[in-house]
Amino acid sequence: MIDPPRVELWAILPVLILFGGALVSLLGAAFARRSEQAPFALFTLAAIAAAAASALWLWDREPTTVLQGMASVDRLAVVGTLVLCGIGAYGTYLGFHYFERDEHRRNELYALLLFALGGMALLVAAADLIVVFLAVEVLSLALYVLTALTFRRGPTEAAMKYFLLGAFASAFLLYGVAMSYGAAGTTSIQGLARALVGTTGNQALALVGALLLVVGLGFKLSLVPFHMWTPDVYQGAPSPVTAFMSAATKVAVFVAMMRVLFVAFGPLQWDLAPAVAVLSAVSMVIGSVLAIAQRDVKRMLAYSSVSQAGFTLAAFVSPNRAGIAAALFYLIAYSAAVIGAFGVVMLISGGIQEQTGFDRFRGLARRRPVLAGLLTIFLLSLAGIPPTAGFAAKVLVFGAAVNAGYWPLVLIGALATVVGAFFYLRVVAMMTMQEPQGDDISDASPLPQLVLAVPAVSVVVLGIVPGVIVPLLQEAGVLTW
Amino acid sequence: MDAMPWLTLVIVVPLVGLPVLALWRPITDDAARWVGMAATLTTFVVSIGMLAAFETGQAGLQMVSKHAWVESVGLSWFVGVDGFSIWLVVVTTFMFPIAIAASWKVEHQVRRFMAMSLFLESVIIGAFLSLDLLLFFLFFEALLFPTYYIIGVWGSKRRIYAATKFLLYTMFGSAFLLVGIIYLSVQAGNQLGSITFDLTVLERLQLSAGQGRWLFLAFFIGFAVKVPVWPLHTWLPDAHTEAPTMGSVVLAAILLKTGPYGMLRFNLDLFPEASRYFGDSIMVLAVIGIIYGAIVAMMQTDIKRLIAYSSVSHMGLIVLGIFAFSAESMDGAVIQMVNHGLSTGMLFLVFGMLYERTHTREIAELGGIVQVTPWLAGAYVVAMLSSIGLPGLNNFVGEFLVLLGTFSIDRALASIAIVGVILSAVYMLWSYQRAFQGPLEPRWSSLRDLSWREGALVAPIVVAMLWIGLHPAPVLERLRPTAEQVVVRLDRFGPAGIGVEASDTTGEAP
Numbered sequence A: 001m002i003d004p005p006r007v008e009l010w011a012i013l014p015v016l017i018l019f020g021g022a023l024v025s026l027l028g029a030a031f032a033r034r035s036e037q038a039p040f041a042l043f044t045l046a047a048i049a050a051a052a053a054s055a056l057w058l059w060d061r062e063p064t065t066v067l068q069g070m071a072s073v074d075r076l077a078v079v080g081t082l083v084l085c086g087i088g089a090y091g092t093y094l095g096f097h098y099f100e101r102d103e104h105r106r107n108e109l110y111a112l113l114l115f116a117l118g119g120m121a122l123l124v125a126a127a128d129l130i131v132v133f134l135a136v137e138v139l140s141l142a143l144y145v146l147t148a149l150t151f152r153r154g155p156t157e158a159a160m161k162y163f164l165l166g167a168f169a170s171a172f173l174l175y176g177v178a179m180s181y182g183a184a185g186t187t188s189i190q191g192l193a194r195a196l197v198g199t200t201g202n203q204a205l206a207l208v209g210a211l212l213l214v215v216g217l218g219f220k221l222s223l224v225p226f227h228m229w230t231p232d233v234y235q236g237a238p239s240p241v242t243a244f245m246s247a248a249t250k251v252a253v254f255v256a257m258m259r260v261l262f263v264a265f266g267p268l269q270w271d272l273a274p275a276v277a278v279l280s281a282v283s284m285v286i287g288s289v290l291a292i293a294q295r296d297v298k299r300m301l302a303y304s305s306v307s308q309a310g311f312t313l314a315a316f317v318s319p320n321r322a323g324i325a326a327a328l329f330y331l332i333a334y335s336a337a338v339i340g341a342f343g344v345v346m347l348i349s350g351g352i353q354e355q356t357g358f359d360r361f362r363g364l365a366r367r368r369p370v371l372a373g374l375l376t377i378f379l380l381s382l383a384g385i386p387p388t389a390g391f392a393a394k395v396l397v398f399g400a401a402v403n404a405g406y407w408p409l410v411l412i413g414a415l416a417t418v419v420g421a422f423f424y425l426r427v428v429a430m431m432t433m434q435e436p437q438g439d440d441i442s443d444a445s446p447l448p449q450l451v452l453a454v455p456a457v458s459v460v461v462l463g464i465v466p467g468v469i470v471p472l473l474q475e476a477g478v479l480t481w
Numbered sequence B: 001m002d003a004m005p006w007l008t009l010v011i012v013v014p015l016v017g018l019p020v021l022a023l024w025r026p027i028t029d030d031a032a033r034w035v036g037m038a039a040t041l042t043t044f045v046v047s048i049g050m051l052a053a054f055e056t057g058q059a060g061l062q063m064v065s066k067h068a069w070v071e072s073v074g075l076s077w078f079v080g081v082d083g084f085s086i087w088l089v090v091v092t093t094f095m096f097p098i099a100i101a102a103s104w105k106v107e108h109q110v111r112r113f114m115a116m117s118l119f120l121e122s123v124i125i126g127a128f129l130s131l132d133l134l135l136f137f138l139f140f141e142a143l144l145f146p147t148y149y150i151i152g153v154w155g156s157k158r159r160i161y162a163a164t165k166f167l168l169y170t171m172f173g174s175a176f177l178l179v180g181i182i183y184l185s186v187q188a189g190n191q192l193g194s195i196t197f198d199l200t201v202l203e204r205l206q207l208s209a210g211q212g213r214w215l216f217l218a219f220f221i222g223f224a225v226k227v228p229v230w231p232l233h234t235w236l237p238d239a240h241t242e243a244p245t246m247g248s249v250v251l252a253a254i255l256l257k258t259g260p261y262g263m264l265r266f267n268l269d270l271f272p273e274a275s276r277y278f279g280d281s282i283m284v285l286a287v288i289g290i291i292y293g294a295i296v297a298m299m300q301t302d303i304k305r306l307i308a309y310s311s312v313s314h315m316g317l318i319v320l321g322i323f324a325f326s327a328e329s330m331d332g333a334v335i336q337m338v339n340h341g342l343s344t345g346m347l348f349l350v351f352g353m354l355y356e357r358t359h360t361r362e363i364a365e366l367g368g369i370v371q372v373t374p375w376l377a378g379a380y381v382v383a384m385l386s387s388i389g390l391p392g393l394n395n396f397v398g399e400f401l402v403l404l405g406t407f408s409i410d411r412a413l414a415s416i417a418i419v420g421v422i423l424s425a426v427y428m429l430w431s432y433q434r435a436f437q438g439p440l441e442p443r444w445s446s447l448r449d450l451s452w453r454e455g456a457l458v459a460p461i462v463v464a465m466l467w468i469g470l471h472p473a474p475v476l477e478r479l480r481p482t483a484e485q486v487v488v489r490l491d492r493f494g495p496a497g498i499g500v501e502a503s504d505t506t507g508e509a510p
Helices: A009-031 A039-059 A076-103 A110-123 A130-149 A151-183 A189-196 A203-219 A229-236 A239-264 A267-293 A297-317 A321-346 A368-384 A387-403 A407-433 A446-464 A470-476 B006-018 B018-023 B029-053 B081-102 B112-130 B133-142 B144-154 B159-192 B209-226 B237-240 B243-253 B256-270 B272-299 B303-323 B327-358 B376-387 B394-409 B410-438 B450-468 B473-491
Strands: A064-066 A071-075 B062-070 B075-080
Touching: A009 A110, A009 B237, A039 A076, A039 A130, A064 A297, A064 A387, A064 B473, A071 A151, A076 A110, A076 A239, A076 A321, A076 A446, A076 A470, A110 A130, A110 A203, A130 A151, A130 A203, A130 A229, A130 A239, A130 A297, A130 B243, A151 A189, A151 A229, A151 B112, A189 A239, A189 A267, A189 A470, A203 A267, A229 A239, A229 A297, A239 A267, A239 A297, A239 A321, A239 B303, A267 A297, A267 A321, A267 B303, A297 A321, A297 A387, A297 A407, A297 B327, A321 A387, A321 A446, A321 A470, A321 B303, A368 A407, A368 A446, A387 A407, A387 B133, A387 B159, A407 A446, A407 B144, A407 B159, A407 B243, A446 A470, B006 B018, B006 B029, B006 B062, B006 B081, B018 B112, B018 B272, B029 B081, B029 B112, B029 B256, B062 B112, B075 B081, B075 B112, B081 B112, B081 B243, B081 B256, B081 B327, B112 B133, B112 B144, B112 B243, B133 B144, B133 B159, B133 B256, B133 B376, B144 B159, B144 B243, B144 B272, B159 B209, B159 B237, B209 B256, B209 B272, B237 B243, B243 B327, B256 B303, B256 B376, B256 B473, B272 B303, B272 B410, B272 B473, B303 B327, B303 B473, B327 B376, B327 B394, B327 B450, B327 B473, B376 B394, B376 B410, B376 B450, B394 B410, B394 B450
Parallel strands: none
Antiparallel strands: A064 A071, B062 B075
């Protein structure tokens, strides 16, 4: 008598809701071509809200894996999904505003956003390397198309570049999965951990597998030296898409990285941590230094996101609750700031022919004090200057890394922060300390400003009282084997 | 247990006006100025309350209040005051209303100017009062942005360059400081089981000599940039010169003091052995700074730059006083922090008034203006004489104590430092002679003299200078016990210059 496999679909309800919403939205777009996009946006927001609610419902479940060890139910997945839903909601609203403004309606946006979000929600819950790979593919394919959504030359080129390098990265990822299978005879994340504990034989193979996985994920995270695509794609993609992908991809992939590094290859932690530290250090330094040379705000933010990924990765040398909580806090602070920053850039840069050169920003405080004020808050947080969340995040991450004995890494990070302060505050200086140039093409509609005030306020509140979420993140930082 | 949380109050009161200024956009410029004035004056009154509640003769920390803030990180709201910090807080609250009043003529974005000033005052006071290292660092870093903004928005021609330079230098220093603070708290976590930034706990940690020395250096770099200790001083002349009057006054009078204060509070307290170990080298740097600052000041053709370099020289004297490790020199250093705030603050203030009239900073373009503006020149003379260290005025007391204390420790260095003090008389008097005396430039013949408003701004500073100069006892008696306690503690780690006896020196020396 064979037991039928148990199909615990309730456990991946957020993912199912998002994919379901994506399919409905896609059909809707097919039948209602070029019509009003507001219903699509509202439907998407509703789907995201439902996914968030179902994720919350999973908070108190016993941590376990479901669907024959394919997906995990734990608080890390819940926190990851909630953060992703927040980012997704912002991406939806900004995208709606972006295309509505120019009457350039592209209703595929919503389906693609939901597909990407579904893939990310699956990624944060992945309990098997195969699922990691599938989820990364789903989210990547959606992002490639999103990048090219405006049919302009720049975005199309960016999407092509993203696609080619992304395919390359997928190959690394898959090769890493294969190596790991070769080393441990399983692709299950917990199974790998169990197989690797105490063995001495196949460590080399496992190590190669782990490093290949890090490379594959590192592409998605735009860690140096896998960051080449980032500036072109971030600059070329429509700003709302950039806002969404710069935040959401990092959250989802970093959460998957926690499971891969801390659980699957936890037994090899001592061998992997130095490699992680090196990646982190070069990303922090090179990202910051290259950002100095940029003359376009979107490119500058792209390089800054390279360096921010390096900062987040610094927490990964500390394989414990403190490290995971620090990384999660950093990701939340980063996401709020980066979505806000790209959101403001979108409003400042005028229409779909985005003009994001530095000249647009000169004297902005005189013309658009609210937008300039919001962008200042976001940039201060990215620079890590108190009293913003970015400062608290850096302290947490640095604390975790020093605790693991990596104080030289922290020193490099602290010095990279100085470089960061230079290029972030240069934009603030242009906005507040210089005279306006050229025409004012910025978008002064009140609603987006109000919407973007929410991340600004949360960045400040989290900077003053990080304690409101840190204990929750620490609870989410308990990973089961 | 004191019922009034004076320290928390004095940090928070300046912020009360902030929401009005930050959010209420239709506020008129005049109303914004008065909000700034009212908030800073109230803060001053509160700080006087704190001074009254301070128990003279006690060495330790007073009015301590500690509340957990972010428990998961180990951050606490832990404030307290002792003989070192009390006067720095009072001089801060004293100078701010004056600086605000001196900025009455700022026409451009008044609301933001006042908001930034109030925020700056709050975080400076916070830095002087925090006993939690992370809280201190929070305030210490939070200083940067308002200062950057004030210099960059309201400064003169090369303001953005100066503001950026200031920011980068200080952040470079604080990068080391932050790593040091985190390292120390992690050590606390290893030794005591929980991460904490509480100064009173951290000072009891067992550190090897090597650890202590590296950490000392990390902290020292952080503070040395702020002081600034030669050779990290190059941001200062630019920042002081390009800043608006308000910025120059606050930078010179108060902001620079966070550096030596940090050394006193944290370096000496946390790493006594390393302080002894590096004390001599730092004294040499300090003396180089004194002489170098004085010589470069002599060469300047721009009065604000001259005052700025005189600051480098004077701040060197303060550092010398701290690291001579005698009770007198330490008294002198602290009182000199107050004095330098008053005298350099007043120099910038009075020169700012002159600048509003002439719009030039070049000594060569001025000349003879004492004939048309005798009161303004008189005010400048008082500030200058105070800065030179004329007996009867405040700086004399501090300089004398520092030199006396240093002389008993190291005669050679003290003698060289005295040369620096003499040089200060040279550059100050010489510049005065060239800028204020001599034949009157025709184009200045219609300059207005000090108005009553301006006179009223300068008067309280002159009173304070005379008071400290003639009757320093009230200041000294509150700070001496603290200084003595610190010196006694340091003496357990061997007399300066002889090396280390009382502690293990097994660790490698950096």
